[in-house]
Amino acid sequence: MNNSSNSRREFMKTTAIVGGAVALGGVNLFGANASNALSKPTQNKPIKCKGWAAFDTSGVLKPYEFERRAVGKNDILIEIKFASICHSDIHQIKGDWGKQIYPQVPGHEIVGIVTQVGENVKNFKVGDRAGVGCMVDNFEGVRGDEQYDKNTLFTYGFVDKREPTGISQGGYSTHIVVNSHFAIKIPTNISFEEAVPLLCAGVTTYSPLMKYQIKKGDKVGVAGIGGLGHIAIKLAVSKGAKVYAFTTSKDKVADIKGFGASEVIVIEDALKNTQALDAYKGKLDYMISTIPVQFDVASYVSCVKPFGTFTQVGMSAKFELTLSNFGLAQSRVNLTASLIGDMKETQEVMDYCAKNKIYPKIEVIEAKEINKAWQKVLEKKARYRYVIDSASI
Amino acid sequence: MNNSSNSRREFMKTTAIVGGAVALGGVNLFGANASNALSKPTQNKPIKCKGWAAFDTSGVLKPYEFERRAVGKNDILIEIKFASICHSDIHQIKGDWGKQIYPQVPGHEIVGIVTQVGENVKNFKVGDRAGVGCMVDNFEGVRGDEQYDKNTLFTYGFVDKREPTGISQGGYSTHIVVNSHFAIKIPTNISFEEAVPLLCAGVTTYSPLMKYQIKKGDKVGVAGIGGLGHIAIKLAVSKGAKVYAFTTSKDKVADIKGFGASEVIVIEDALKNTQALDAYKGKLDYMISTIPVQFDVASYVSCVKPFGTFTQVGMSAKFELTLSNFGLAQSRVNLTASLIGDMKETQEVMDYCAKNKIYPKIEVIEAKEINKAWQKVLEKKARYRYVIDSASI
Structure with missing residues (x-):
């Protein structure tokens, strides 16, 4: 355990104590039609996070401290335990799919423990094991086939005015705030490390x-x-x-x-x-x-x-x-x-793999190894999914 | 009517008198397996033709006199009445789809009158109205889905050792020799000019x-x-x-x-x-x-x-x-x-269009206008199919 993860735990103590949710309300961030479906801040405290971010198209990530939006009434806050590396992370961060906003924290395979829930949230409680994939919200409250809806907010690099950094920020990080519909339950009969690549x-x-x-x-x-x-x-x-x-x-x-x-x-x-x-x-x-x-x-x-x-x-x-x-x-x-899968299918594959003991072959790494791991992905040397231990961030 | 078409009719007189088919036999041109299916020459007289050919990738066609293989026992000889211009002709001749052998006569929408039949031919008799599309033979006798079979011989530019020019030669020409399975009947209730674009x-x-x-x-x-x-x-x-x-x-x-x-x-x-x-x-x-x-x-x-x-x-x-x-x-x-259609579908579309009075919108041109017509096709000025009157070749 190194200093950075010690200091991370200190940091956790400060943020994890936030309790009941208080609606701020009233601020319409996405236009009249969108206001009902969105998670409005339920307390006025943004979430302090650490992460590994890209600052340009070089594909080199560095430590980054940033804030996420406060937990809205439909949101949950997850303390991330593991996040895995997808080739898509590299494509997007390098600008292969279009111009990006930086700093940007990649990562759309995320698991952890729920540490806070918004007042409307019924499907999660504090302490639950939760997973997040490529999507974190939908500006119109669309349910089903979410990945094909134009109002869906993807996990990182997408403009979200609620976010202090202006964009959604991904899972190479200590925490994430997500609309609870876009989180799935992680069964107890699969380890976090082996569950995480299933999210994408x-x-x-x-x-x-x-x-x-x-x-x-x-x-x-x-x-x-x-x-x-x-x-x-x-x-x-x-x-x-x-x-x-x-x-x-x-x-x-x-x-x-x-x-x-x-x-x-x-x-x-x-x-x-x-x-x-x-x-x-x-x-x-x-x-x-x-x-x-x-x-x-x-x-x-x-x-x-x-x-x-x-x-x-x-x-x-x-x-x-x-x-x-x-x-x-x-x-x-x-x-x-085909593009990922919808939230129902995400829960399905997780449950199916846990039940049938279908586990990805993974290699757990520390955050400081991310850049090396990206290089190995590009060189086809990954065997077969790098999983970042968030305690090392 | 110009001199060249007058002399063409003279030329026709000489070739059209060939009557009964005499098997040459014995020469195996395509290896042991292929010998039964192929049409072997039934008389030793190659067919003298005129046509318009490309001599290089420039896309410029010029008059060309050449010979086609003699009529084999499974073949028919067609005196071409009309051939129409397809964008594919231009692509292939210009080498857009790979290196070509020249001189090459394009054209895979062909109609005319049967003037000779091989001894095995049952589906055509001299005087029948016949059409030829993109295919002229199959080296293994494959029937059905012919366009997807690797042994199918396409109408022009494909190596065919039986042909005096070494390749199949297309319909911008006075005559064509084709395996009778690869010709279709043209009903009498559709004009040759309007039937011809249906072939491709x-x-x-x-x-x-x-x-x-x-x-x-x-x-x-x-x-x-x-x-x-x-x-x-x-x-x-x-x-x-x-x-x-x-x-x-x-x-x-x-x-x-x-x-x-x-x-x-x-x-x-x-x-x-x-x-x-x-x-x-x-x-x-x-x-x-x-x-x-x-x-x-x-x-x-x-x-x-x-x-x-x-x-x-x-x-x-x-x-x-x-x-x-x-x-x-x-x-x-x-x-x-999707690639053209098979021979069954080619007959079907011809019969369907004749019956339902579905006629392509065409413009009949003389052979000397081919180069100008090609240019118009590229400029999207064709309205909507140029049909070459073979009498003008």
């Missing part, structure tokens, strides 16, 4: 696997075996599917078989050298790709049987996907993309 | 419209209103759909309403300025795009309702389609592409 990597793969109803005996392809892909394999295997795993990392083969894949196909280069896919043309019932960079989409898609479905969940720089529409036509496959 | 433009739009079962009352989008798009509108309208037509050509609006579209939406620029699409987000049951260049795919796709289907049939340079997979994910639409 888990639900992002679970949602399309369920939507396309993979079933016992189906031949399911999983392309890109990192944080998301390795969970996709475990989920598909748990449903009785025969999994074909496509990876560009030879040294992952043994691991991947350990996750339950029936076949592991090593692809030389996912963009330019995909000949190994030819043998699987038209063979699979369904395929999911977690590849978060440009790749030879049509060749991967062609592994699916005509009229089957291929789902892209990895998000590349600029969200750009370039494909041969001749190749797509020849495959006769439905190309779909 | 017709079947390419008919096939996905049928596959995705558009029905009375459906809201169907058609993007790109040229040779293919205007037929797509007429086909969808004939099935009772309410058609939303998306065009970048303001001056096509009146025509498009004439084709039966309920709404015409003018898009400033299909790649960079698509705001007019916003009002249609999630509104359509199905959408087909014939746009043959790069465009803002995700914005067009977003016009379809979640879980609906969007089909891309236009083929851009390099067949490349670049899209936002974030946008695709948000739309929750199935993105599909």
